[in-house]
Amino acid sequence: MRNPTNQVPGQLPVQVTSLSQYTRLKQPLSIGDVVSVGLAITRQRWPLFCGISLRAVAWLVIPVLGITLMSVVLPSMRRSPGLAVLAVVLWLVASLYCFGKYLANAGLISRLVFNDLTQTEESVKDAARVTRSLTWSYLGASLIYLLIAVVVSFSLAFIFSLAFFLLLLTLGFIVGTIGGTGLLSPTSPMMGFFGVITIIVALLLILGYCTGLVWILSRFFFSDVPLSVETKLGSIGTIGRSWALSEKSGFRLMTITTVGFLITLPINAIGQMVTVIPFALDRSGGASAGLATTLSSLLNVLVTLGITLLTLGFWQSVKAVLYFDLLNSKEGLGLDLEN
Secondary structure, eight states: OOEEOSOOTTSOOOOOHHHHHHHHHOSSOOHHHHHHHHHHHHHHTHHHHHHHHHHHHHHHHHHHHHHHHHHHHGGGGTTOHHHHHHHHHHHHHHHHHHHHHHHHHHHHHHHHHHHHHHTEEOOHHHHHHHHHTTHHHHHHHHHHHHHHHHHHHHHHHHHHHHHHHHHHHHHHHHHHHHHOGGGGSTTOHHHHHHHHHHHHHHHHHHHHHHHHHHHHHHTTTTTHHHHHHSTTSHHHHHHHHHHHHTTTOHHHHHHHHHHHHHHHHHHHHHHHHHHTHHHHHHHTTOSOHHHHHHHHHHHHHHHHHHHHHHHHHHHHHHHHHHHHHHHHHHTOSOSOTTO
């Protein structure tokens, strides 16, 4: 049972003084409120969150080392294809487990942030024990989210491609009906107009596809947080919980993720600049092209892990604040979340 109190004995308080004002005056919190409170908690809890993020990233390093080892070992297994397949299967299972442990550590950050917002008494050790027990649930929810993303992406692509094809047929029919086949010749001025209209329609449809995809996927933006707090939900339950709580908040979630992306953009930009250093050296007569590509790939992996280490606490904090606000505004917090 998670019992609200003022503070855990021996634990430094987290001073988010503006949060109570936001919850009294504004329901729901504004986009700026969600991001700013998430940033405030991240700054004040940075040493703890950085340590948890380091453990999370360490779990991601294991599959990377595994695939590096396999790239060396597998060529020697050409005469034993069964053994090679077994090695790949073992690596895949181990990678899934490691990714689940990464998600469990990310969920720990969200649970701690939610505890701070609700002033719930729970030590970091106890919270970690809870999230570790949910490793496979986090992984299951992540795989369900991936499946939803693939299905939605292909479905929207089919719908918008069909719409584009039908619009082209309609425009072609209109032009042919008005001016006959002569207007469809390459030298006809109408063909230029037809080309411009086609480009505009294509751009609008691409924009509609991207907006629809991001809108739907944003509804699951914080889907790991309900599982971190309401631990009995399970993989499917936490996905459904996220969808239900985010009802009528799709565009708000889109904006929050966009603002968060812009905040972390400088870190991502610097990281991407680092990955092109080997190619710059190669153009200067340094490393060979093959070595430059290898070094760039290695740097890309290291940069991705480094960016994850620096930004994981922020993203999990923002998701926890968002979940807190949606839960508070739609259902209130005076309920037993465990039951």
